[in-house]
Amino acid sequence: MAQPKPNKVFAPWDDPDAKPIIQFKNVTKRFGDFTAIDNLTLDIYPQEFFALLGPSGCGKTTLMRMLGGFETPTEGTILLDGVDIGPVPPNERPVNMMFQSYALFPHLSVWDNIAFGLKRSNMPKDQIGERVERMLKLTQLGKFAKRKPHQISGGQRQRVALARSLAKAPKLLLLDEPLGALDKKLRNETQFELMDIQETTGTTFVIVTHDQEEAMTVASRVAVMVDGNLAQVATPDQIYEAPSSTYVADFIGDVNIIEGVVDLPDAEVPDGAVSIRWSPTEAPIIAMMDTALPTASACHFAIRPEKVSISTEKPEAKNVMSGKILDIAYLGNISTYHVEVAPGLIIKAQATNVRRLSRRNLTWDDHVYLSWTDTAGVVLTE
Numbered sequence: 001m002a003q004p005k006p007n008k009v010f011a012p013w014d015d016p017d018a019k020p021i022i023q024f025k026n027v028t029k030r031f032g033d034f035t036a037i038d039n040l041t042l043d044i045y046p047q048e049f050f051a052l053l054g055p056s057g058c059g060k061t062t063l064m065r066m067l068g069g070f071e072t073p074t075e076g077t078i079l080l081d082g083v084d085i086g087p088v089p090p091n092e093r094p095v096n097m098m099f100q101s102y103a104l105f106p107h108l109s110v111w112d113n114i115a116f117g118l119k120r121s122n123m124p125k126d127q128i129g130e131r132v133e134r135m136l137k138l139t140q141l142g143k144f145a146k147r148k149p150h151q152i153s154g155g156q157r158q159r160v161a162l163a164r165s166l167a168k169a170p171k172l173l174l175l176d177e178p179l180g181a182l183d184k185k186l187r188n189e190t191q192f193e194l195m196d197i198q199e200t201t202g203t204t205f206v207i208v209t210h211d212q213e214e215a216m217t218v219a220s221r222v223a224v225m226v227d228g229n230l231a232q233v234a235t236p237d238q239i240y241e242a243p244s245s246t247y248v249a250d251f252i253g254d255v256n257i258i259e260g261v262v263d264l265p266d267a268e269v270p271d272g273a274v275s276i277r278w279s280p281t282e283a284p285i286i287a288m289m290d291t292a293l294p295t296a297s298a299c300h301f302a303i304r305p306e307k308v309s310i311s312t313e314k315p316e317a318k319n320v321m322s323g324k325i326l327d328i329a330y331l332g333n334i335s336t337y338h339v340e341v342a343p344g345l346i347i348k349a350q351a352t353n354v355r356r357l358s359r360r361n362l363t364w365d366d367h368v369y370l371s372w373t374d375t376a377g378v379v380l381t382e
Contacts, residue, residue, distance in 0.1 A: 010220060011235075012045040019082075021046045021171065021204050022067065027076035029062055029228075036062040038228040039076070049198050049205045051215035054225035055251075060208045063225075064174050067206065068097045081171065096170040100177040102161035104149040111136070111145040114164045121168060135163035138197060155186045159193070166201060175207040179214060191217045212252050216240065224248050240304075245382040249302040254336075256305065256347050260285065262297045273374055276301050279342055286318045286374045293381070303377030308349035308370050310337055312361065317371035321347065325366045337362065339370055 012018035020043035029037040037059045044050045052060035065071040066078060069090030077084055085093055104113050114135050118128045136142045139159040144152050149160065158178065165173055178194075179187045195218050198205045209215050215222050216236040224231040224239065224247075231251075232244040243249035246257055260278035269275045269286055274293055276285040278301070285301050293299060314320065323341035330353075337349045349370050351362075362368065 010047070012048070013043070013221065018045055020044055020079075021048075021081055022206075023077075023079040024063075025077045025079065027066070027073045027078060029059075029066065029071060030074045036228050037066075037073075040228070040230060042223065042230060042233065044204065044206065046204055047202050048220045049195065049207070049218055051219035051222045052206065052208045052225060053210070053212065053215040053222050054231075055210060058225040059228040060225050061176065062228075064097075064176060064206065064208045067172070068095055068174055069093050094171040095174065096165040096168060096172075097174040097176065098161050098165045098178050102149075102157050104157060104160060104164075106149055109146050109148060110141055110152065110160050113149070113160055114167055117164060118167055123168075131167055135167050138166070138200065139163045154183075155190055158190060162194070162197065166197075166203060170203065172204050172206065175205060177209055178207065179209075179211075187214070188217075194218055216252070224251060242378060243302065243380070246300050246302065246380050247382075249378070249380065254305050254348065256303050256308070258285065258301045258303075258345070258347075260299060260301060262293045262295050262299060264295055274299075274379060276379065279345075282321065282342065283319075285377075287377055287379050288375050289379050293379070297381070300380045301377050302380055303372060305336060305348040305350040306334075307376040308347065308372050310339070310349040310351055310362065311369050311371070312366065314369050315371045318374040319372050319376075321370045323347070323368065323370065325362065325364055325368055328362075328364065337368070339368060341370065 022044040024040050024042040027037055027040045028035065040063070052063055054060050062071060066073055069085070069088065072086060078086060080093070080095070105116065108116065111132055115128055115132045118131060123131070136145055139162060141156065141159055141163065144156060149157055152160070179190055191214060207215070207218065216239070219236060221233060221235055222239050223233045226247060232239060232248045239248065239252055243252065249255050250257060258278050260276040263275040263277040263284050272288055273286050274289045276287060276299060278285060287301060309315065321341040323339040325337055326340050326346065327338040329336040332353070334350050334352055337351070339347050339349060341347050347370055
């Protein structure tokens with residue numbers, strides 16, 4: 001029997017022949033004495049859903065505003081399809097921007113809001129109606145075409161703004177915190193709608209967000225930013241599973257970070273692993289590493305709570321710690337246990353609540369064992 005063909009993996013950043021649609025080349029942006037973007041180089045590829053992620057003041061919005069033409073680089077070059085867009089005014093760039101406020105015209109219907117930009121473009125008038133209808137169908141707004149913005153929900157207004165932004169078929173769509181005004185449940189639903197629309201149109205999306213979950217859900221790649229620099233640019237799974245620094249590990253999701261030094265290996269340490277001494281009285285942590293570290297090197301061991309097992313009996317595992325449960329966070333589908341394994345060191349472990357509450361056997365002040373494999377965590381030197 002013939003085997004089905006595997007799905008084609010979308011990873012143009014790994015293809016040496018792929019040409020970026022956006023290139024930041026040694027871009028710096030200063031506001032007086034303040035450096036918002038510091039000598040940044042970055043490539044974004046056609047049809048990517050690219051996320052700029054970071055805390056307030058990290059430079060992500062400045063980067064987007066330079067793409068849109070609302071700010072000019074102090075130094076460096078920004079190329080769009082190989083063309084330097086520095087001298088090109090915002091209204092002449094094949095770029096559209098969708099703001100958090102949506103900026104819809106309250107006196108115009110949904111249909112007229114979408115058509116507004118088209119009527120002021122070079123598009124022949126007899127093609128405008130067809131284009132608007134296509135956008136209404138794409139965003140599932142057909143039955144709301146005659147309504148005013150105040151007559152539809154927040155999620156529907158968000159889709160009107162998206163339809164209007166896509167109507168002129170830009171090469172690049174910039175989204176500035178586009179889901180920030182929506183409640184959590186609607187935001188989660190809309191994330192998948194955004195992904196479907198981006199895939200259908202093939203437009204390159206660049207989204208600015210401080211919401212880690214949003215970036216990890218929608219993006220093909222994520223750029224984690226800090227102080228005008230790129231801390232790491234990678235796919236969501238790489239960012240989460242293989243962070244490049246303690247900053248990235250701590251910024252994305254929940255994590256345990258244990259400080260230590262590389263210990264002299266012994267017979268129990270397998271090839272390709274490192275022994276990390278984190279306490280003078282406890283057994284070292286054994287962790288696999290791609291590159292060897294010199295003995296006595298300072299390092300951090302990072303491990304996600306869901307990769308830490310918790311039990312009342314001592315297990316057979318590469319890494320085992322014992323401690324006392326100080327706190328329990330019940331989150332419905334999972335529980336997070338805060339376990340003190342040494343004075344001042346608390347490790348978080350997560351367990352899925354597959355049993356009903358009355359049948360769970362772990363509670364506050366219980367003595368427990370935490371364990372994980374030698375591949376569950378990552379050793380960081382930055």
